[in-house]
Amino acid sequence: MSKILIIAEHDGSALNQATARAVTCARQIPGAHVTIAVFAAEPAAVASAAAVLAGVDAVVTVASAANGHALAATLAPQVVALAAGYTHVFAASTSFGKDLLPRVAALLGVPQISDAMAVEGAYKFKRPTYAGNAIVTLEAPADRILVATVRSASFEPAAGGGSASISAADVSAELPTHTRFVSLSAAPKSDRPDLASAAKVVSGGRALASKENFDIVYSLASKMGAAVGASRAAVDAGYASNELQVGQTGKIIAPELYVAVGISGAIQHLTGIKDAKTIVAINKDPEAPIFEVADFGLVADLFVAVPEIEKALS
Amino acid sequence: MRKILVGVKRVVDYNVRVRVKPDGSGVALEGVKMSVNPFDEIALEEALRIKERGEAAEVVAVSIGTDEAQQQLRTALAMGADRAILVKVTEAVDPLVASRVLTEIAKRENADLVILGKQAIDDDAAQTAPMVAALWGRPQATFASKIAINGGTAIVTREVDAGLETIEVDLPAVFSADLRLNEPRYVKLPDIMKAKKKPLDVVEFASLGVTADVGLKTVFVEPPKPRAKGIVVKDVAELVDALKKKGLV
Structure with missing residues (x-):
């Protein structure tokens, strides 16, 4: 059975819709068991949002002050520690996923499939290359963890109505101190829809x-x-x-x-x-x-x- | 800082519209114009500017490719890299293999900083910078749009989906260059002549002790599904009418 771990993307309070799209990709793998991992300083709100996504079987939280800001160098060793026991590690192919997952893959010693756009099998995916002008079907070995980022535009977000269990995971990993968050200058919040998910x-x-x-x-x-x-x-x-x-x-x-x-x-x-x-x-x-x-x-x-x-x- | 390592990948020029081979084995590269990956040019430009500010002593360009990649390394030397290393392979390597190679070179060269493009415009994988950082056990700052070196640390502004994020990292570190980090310089003819005399070392891939097989198999390559042909409307009224009919406005 495929046990898929999806790393939640969030801003500390809200779950990014791209994660719900990654869930849809994961669900297309036959017999998939889908777990969402929430790394945060206070993961409760994001975990609740993840738990109601249809098709999610479990939500695990890793609460730590070090996870207050999503730094790949800090998150990667924790994801690696959590990944044991899973067959797949997914994240959305956003700036968050693109930063984090290759670091995870390298630490696991496995290749990564970037921008998975279609599921052809548990270890077989299509992805775009050459600015989308050549679509490649890739097959990864089934005896290793498969790390992939999911191309958000290729999958609808998972609907609500789910009720996955939420539990706290005990992750022991040595966290580096060589990378420090300084600031985020985000566009001012407006009533305008978000570009990535707008209709x-x-x-x-x-x-x-x-x-x-x-x-x-x-x-x-x-x-x-x-x-x-x-x-x-x-x-x-x-x-x-x-x-x-x-x-x-x-x-x-x-x-x-x-x-x-x-x-x-x-x-x-x-x-x-x-x-x-x-x-x-x-x-x-x-x-x-x-x-x-x-x-x-x-x-x-x-x-x-x-x-x-x-x-x-x- | 003593040394900056920059990755230089030979890729199909960004103006070329590639064609998939009818047998699904890959894209047709025969007679196609090849160039330095545009993001690698930005990475190199940044390294050169750091050196020109007196904050680094040497810039080394590294490519992993066939002998033909020497052309792109000569371009890098003409832009201002001090020397170049070609790690010779017979076919394209997976980003994980490329990362193992670059990590090995970074260690051998005792590099203080590695700057790579945020992605190569052929495979669009965007994996190598974080992978090198992981294998080397160093900080990473991907999608960099501003880099300031302060002795043993650097402040990097990153282009993220939410806006601009600034982080501080200890050096050595691995950065990946985004579009707006800088505008690469044009190569002048005298520089091309000078570049011919700069050292370009060729290293056999086999000598690095790097595992080439990562188990990922390319099964098939196909062109994207074409979009249905659209229509040209004669004026705004017709356009708005068409969109209303589809319930889009």
């Missing part, structure tokens, strides 16, 4: 031409109840902050609706939006590659079209 996203690109102009992206997003994203070019130019970047090296998302405003559509950007159900592209260049993936393309000056759309939605 609708409006993204702006280089054609916005300034930080001030980028406000029309925010304005349309507000009208639609959408999250805001940006192309790498827009982030590099300082029109939008780094956590809004969508693409190969930013966030990979799968909203119901993705509206690309003034984004030309480099392959590195397209790989981040390919799983969107409906893609709308607004660009004045009819040759822009974004139109190759768009379900609805509008060749127009964005500075005219975007306010018009907003008006039409009023």
Whole structure:
């Protein structure tokens, strides 16, 4: 039987939805027994949220002041200590999972499957390479722990309604002191949906031409109840902050609706939006590659079209 | 700080749209333009800037690849690396193997800092920096967008999903470079000439005592499923109408 340990991602109080998506991936392994591990200073709230996810069999908590901030160097030896007795260790392929899991895999002496996007068997997964242009099926040895990060955009979040048991795990691991948390400068909390999990996203690109102009992206997003994203070019130019970047090296998302405003559509950007159900592209260049993936393309000056759309939605 | 080690991977150029071979054995690389992994260029640029600030004495570029990877190491030397090491392999290695190699080189070279790209744009695995840090028993600072060296420690700002995180680590350590860490310099012709005279050592993989087999098998490689062809709408009214019909707005 596959015993799968999923490392919960959280901010100290709320469970990240990406973890619920990793649960869905784990459940697709036949006969899987799924455990979520919560490493935190005070894990109770996050553990409760994890326990109600459908398909979760158990939640274990590792409470320690050292786990107050998620530092890979501190968490990895604890995950390794906990991993004995499990066949798989999963985490979401977010900046948290990408930082932590390779460290865990190396300490375990096993390879890692990054960005698992489809389950082909307990030890067989598909993952994207070359910015999503080549999909590789990989098979890992069944006699070792399999470490994998799960591509969030490929799996729906597990529903609620579960009632897993919660227990405290006794983990003895020597924790390093060579890595210290200093600060986190997060985007101010807003009513806007989170980019990684939003049903609708409006993204702006280089054609916005300034930080001030980028406000029309925010304005349309507000009208639609959408999250805001940006192309790498827009982030590099300082029109939008780094956590809004969508693409190969930013966030990979799968909203119901993705509206690309003034984004030309480099392959590195397209790989981040390919799983969107409906893609709308607004660009004045009819040759822009974004139109190759768009379900609805509008060749127009964005500075005219975007306010018009907003008006039409009023 | 005495020495910074930088990883340099030879990859398909980022402008190339790769094609999967019809037999599913991999991607077609014949005649395709190859370059230094863009994130490795950023890693190297950062190492060079640290050296130019007088905070490091030497920058060593390391690649794991076939003889052809010497081209990318020459580019690294032209950018300003002092010397280069090619660990010669006959085929691509798993990130865990690459990490074992880089850890071995870091130990042999007695490196004070290893800077790698946050991911290579071919396999997109994003594993090597944390793996080297783990195997070497050192701190890691992945997705770095700002690095400040203060003697025996470093303050690193990281691009994380929530925003920007700052951590402090003791050196030696392993960093991985994110996009906005710096803008790599252009190589000038005289530097290319100078680079030809810089030392480039070739080390046989077998001499490092590293296990090559990690048990991960590539079963099949296929192209992604194409998206259904979309339509071009004539104006905003048609667009909004179409979205309303789908219940999206």
